[in-house]
Amino acid sequence: xxxxxRHVVAVLTLGAAVAAGAAAWQAAALVxxxxxxRGGMAMAGAKLIVLYPAPTDVNxxxxxxxxxxxxxxxxxxxxxxxxxxxxxxxxxPDGSPAPFHRIAELHFSSLxxxxxxxxxxxxxxxxxHAVSISSGGRPVLLVAExxxxxx
Numbered sequence: 001x002x003x004x005x006r007h008v009v010a011v012l013t014l015g016a017a018v019a020a021g022a023a024a025w026q027a028a029a030l031v032x033x034x035x036x037x038r039g040g041m042a043m044a045g046a047k048l049i050v051l052y053p054a055p056t057d058v059n060x061x062x063x064x065x066x067x068x069x070x071x072x073x074x075x076x077x078x079x080x081x082x083x084x085x086x087x088x089x090x091x092x093p094d095g096s097p098a099p100f101h102r103i104a105e106l107h108f109s110s111l112x113x114x115x116x117x118x119x120x121x122x123x124x125x126x127x128x129h130a131v132s133i134s135s136g137g138r139p140v141l142l143v144a145e146x147x148x149x150x151x
Contacts, residue, residue, distance in 0.1 A: 045146045046111040048118060052102040053136035064133040065102060072126045073106065078117040083107035101136065111145065 055061035065086075075081045085105040089098045108114040117123060130139055 045148075046108050046114045047144050047146060048106040048108075048114055049142040049144055050102075050104040050106075050130060051100045051140040051142070052104070052130075052134050053099065053139070054097065054101045055134065055136040057135055058101070061101065061133060061135055069126075069129055069133060072129060073104070077122045077126050078106060078108075079120060079122075080108050080113035080117050081106055082109060100140075107146075111143070114143065 052061075052065075070084075070086055073081070073084050083105075084107070087103045087105075089100055089102065092098045106114075106117075108117060118127075
């Protein structure tokens with residue numbers, strides 16, 4: 001079975017989202033929803049992508065991320081969350097230092113579900129924690145609609 005969904009991305013920093021609260025999350029999701037319509041039908045499947053810049057202290061970041069933050073990313077804090085992927089960047093193709101150290105992906109069934117979860121009260125402390133542990137700069141937030149193929 002092959003399924004394809006159109007990519008749609010809205011960009012914010014997590015710091016800006018925390019400062020603006022639910023309104024920033026809602027605006028990002030609404031922008032994405034407006035672009036994602038094809039033939040009057042919204043495309044399904046969305047994810048929140050968090051790009052963590054290379055930290056100033058890798059060991060301290062890894063400890064906070066793996067022992068504290070990952071445990072906070074749950075369906076209880078992000079209602080409708082159906083998959084969480086945490087990737088650690090191990091290099092770049094040309095051997096230069098990678099600009100990001102970690103990438104987190106929070107998967108939802110729709111952009112509306114992502115919007116509701118990210119703007120909820122239980123999600124706010126998790127977002128604030130993400131910003132507080134990111135010593136290399138503010139994390140970059142992307143809201144995306146996936147395009148995937150299953151073989």
